Amino acid sequence: MSALVTNSPVWKALEGHFREIKDEHLRSLFAKENDRGKHFTIEDTGIYFDFSKHRITGKTLELLTELARERGLGDKIKAMFAGEKINVTENRAVLHIALRASKDANIQYEGRNVVPDVHGVLEKMAGFANKIRNKTWKGHTGKPIKNIVNIGIGGSDLGPVMAYEALKYYSDRSLTIRFVSNVDGNDFSEALQDLAAEETLFIVSSKTFTTLETMTNARTARAWLLASLGDDKAVAKHFVAVSTHEKEVARFGIDTRNMFEFWDWVGGRYSMDSAIGLSTMTAVGPDHFYALLDGFRQMDEHFLHAPFSRNIPVIMGLLTVWYTNFFGAQTQAILPYENYLKRFPAYLQQLTMESNGKYITLNGEKVNYSTSPVFWGEPGTNGQHSFYQLIHQGTNLIPCDFIGFKKALNDLPPHQDYLTANMIAQGEALAFGKTREEVLHEGVSAELIPHKVFEGNRPSSVFFLDKLTPQNLGKLIAMYEHSVFVQGAVWGVNPFDQMGVELGKVLAQNIIPELQQDVPLRHDSSTNALIRYYRS
Numbered sequence: 194m195s196a197l198v199t200n201s202p203v204w205k206a207l208e209g210h211f212r213e214i215k216d217e218h219l220r221s222l223f224a225k226e227n228d229r230g231k232h233f234t235i236e237d238t239g240i241y242f243d244f245s246k247h248r249i250t251g252k253t254l255e256l257l258t259e260l261a262r263e264r265g266l267g268d269k270i271k272a273m274f275a276g277e278k279i280n281v282t283e284n285r286a287v288l289h290i291a292l293r294a295s296k297d298a299n300i301q302y303e304g305r306n307v308v309p310d311v312h313g314v315l316e317k318m319a320g321f322a323n324k325i326r327n328k329t330w331k332g333h334t335g336k337p338i339k340n341i342v343n344i345g346i347g348g349s350d351l352g353p354v355m356a357y358e359a360l361k362y363y364s365d366r367s368l369t370i371r372f373v374s375n376v377d378g379n380d381f382s383e384a385l386q387d388l389a390a391e392e393t394l395f396i397v398s399s400k401t402f403t404t405l406e407t408m409t410n411a412r413t414a415r416a417w418l419l420a421s422l423g424d425d426k427a428v429a430k431h432f433v434a435v436s437t438h439e440k441e442v443a444r445f446g447i448d449t450r451n452m453f454e455f456w457d458w459v460g461g462r463y464s465m466d467s468a469i470g471l472s473t474m475t476a477v478g479p480d481h482f483y484a485l486l487d488g489f490r491q492m493d494e495h496f497l498h499a500p501f502s503r504n505i506p507v508i509m510g511l512l513t514v515w516y517t518n519f520f521g522a523q524t525q526a527i528l529p530y531e532n533y534l535k536r537f538p539a540y541l542q543q544l545t546m547e548s549n550g551k552y553i554t555l556n557g558e559k560v561n562y563s564t565s566p567v568f569w570g571e572p573g574t575n576g577q578h579s580f581y582q583l584i585h586q587g588t589n590l591i592p593c594d595f596i597g598f599k600k601a602l603n604d605l606p607p608h609q610d611y612l613t614a615n616m617i618a619q620g621e622a623l624a625f626g627k628t629r630e631e632v633l634h635e636g637v638s639a640e641l642i643p644h645k646v647f648e649g650n651r652p653s654s655v656f657f658l659d660k661l662t663p664q665n666l667g668k669l670i671a672m673y674e675h676s677v678f679v680q681g682a683v684w685g686v687n688p689f690d691q692m693g694v695e696l697g698k699v700l701a702q703n704i705i706p707e708l709q710q711d712v713p714l715r716h717d718s719s720t721n722a723l724i725r726y727y728r729s
């Protein structure tokens with residue numbers, strides 16, 4: 194018998210329930226229930242989560258949480274926190290929660306407590322960050338380091354960039370922090386063009402230390418450094434590595450004493466709070482980094498202990514399932530009303546889509562339902578003046594996550610009031626729209642009426658926090674990490690491998706020599722023609 198979720202009795206019940214409520218408008222749901230706006234909220238860990246503007250009733254939630262139970266979510270959460278090898282396709286544990294465990298915690302993996310290792314690396318990172326920040330780490334010519342360039346890609350880039358941008362307010366402005374990820378040489382050239390080699394330090398961040406983009410950029414960086422400083426010995430003072438692979442780091446020529454370790458039980462897209470966060474810690478300082486970890490930990494505790502019906506990541510994950518599999522939504526928008534979170538949607542794209550963009554379940558069966566939607570977004574209010582038209586009046590249903598803060602980091606009245614008013618107004622407009630009668634009442638000419646009507650009934654969540662602190666950032670990231678876990682559990686896929694990225698990498702390796710030399714081509718006619726065009 195197939196273990197696909199669509200065969201489960203609760204799924205069938207949800208299908209029936211969906212038929213009953215799919216046409217119900219949020220206007221009528223709110224009319225029926227006076228305190229809906231309070232009832233469907235959770236306030237915990239300093240996050241006010243309003244999910245009242247979703248096309249759900251109490252029964253929907255009952256069925257969805259029942260589905261989570263039926264899919265063994267509770268046991269799966271416990272198994273992750275207990276260090277079991279739940280990443281079965283790679284035979285690995287999934288222990289990013291250990292990266293933020295408190296010093297006295299005991300998290301066992303293969304018979305040993307990993308927490309002392311985690312804190313050992315954190316202390317080493319803090320030592321490095323402090324030396325850079327207090328200018329005692331000197332470059333080859335004796336000058337202090339002023340520029341940090343993180344070289345990495347995917348999880349070894351997106352988290353660090355996002356966190357650096359998010360926490361820029363807290364960063365040491367005497368340091369210049371840059372990121373190079375793309376194998377496109379323009380990325381490297383632009384990042385380095387105004388930096389002096391003697392004041393620049395590279396953090397080469399790569400879990401495997403074999404990734405084509407990162408190793409190519411790292412070799413170019415070494416050549417760039419040596420072209421200016423002219424002495425191989427300079428590498429030791431200007432390169433550090435973050436990796437799980439000591440051998441590869443040594444092979445590259447980086448002194449392994451300047452290597453910051455993490456472990457194969459940390460997935461790339463779940464690694465920004467590991468040593469991969471070295472650039473973040475250097476920018477904002479160890480205390481703020483520890484506060485970030487504390488925020489992660491608070492959300493971990495909430496996820497582990499709150500009942501499903503009061504559990505923020507559980508409800509979030511189940512709502513994504515509800516819209517994806519019942520309403521047929523294909524995308525979900527992430528809309529932070531906080532400019533410092535401008536890279537948050539890009540970061541979440543890898544977290545969500547590399548995790549759950551899979552059509553094969555853990556049992557090896559092909560699914561007969563959709564898995565991860567496309568996640569995308571931009572900060573408000575910019576998005577309002579570009580793509581929100583489609584969210585309001587387009588033909589796709591796009592559930593939105595609004596993320597807002599009560600206080601601005603740079604308090605310039607009246608900016609924060611205007612920003613927040615816009616966020617709240619968007620949710621209101623999406624949910625309730627504007628009826629034909631209301632438009633008519635405004636004296637609009639008959640032919641324009643259909644254009645000015647907003648059907649509404651478009652769902653959104655609001656995540657409201659006090660202000661963007663390192664701690665609150667940690668909570669938000671962990672919240673999404675765990676909601677991805679919930680989705681994966683329901684869909685029955687493994688959120689922790691990424692086999693789908695391999696084929697393109699292998700084929701590129703075949704094509705590289707074919708671009709460089711005139712060798713016979715054995716691809717399809719399109720691929721052959723493209724290679725010939727490049728060569729010509």
Ligand code: F6P
Nearest residue numbers: 347348349399400401404461694
């Ligand atoms: O190609 C995908 C991927 O493996 C991601 O999962 C990972 O975050 C990224 O490449 C970078 O990998 P690494 O840190 O090993 O260089």
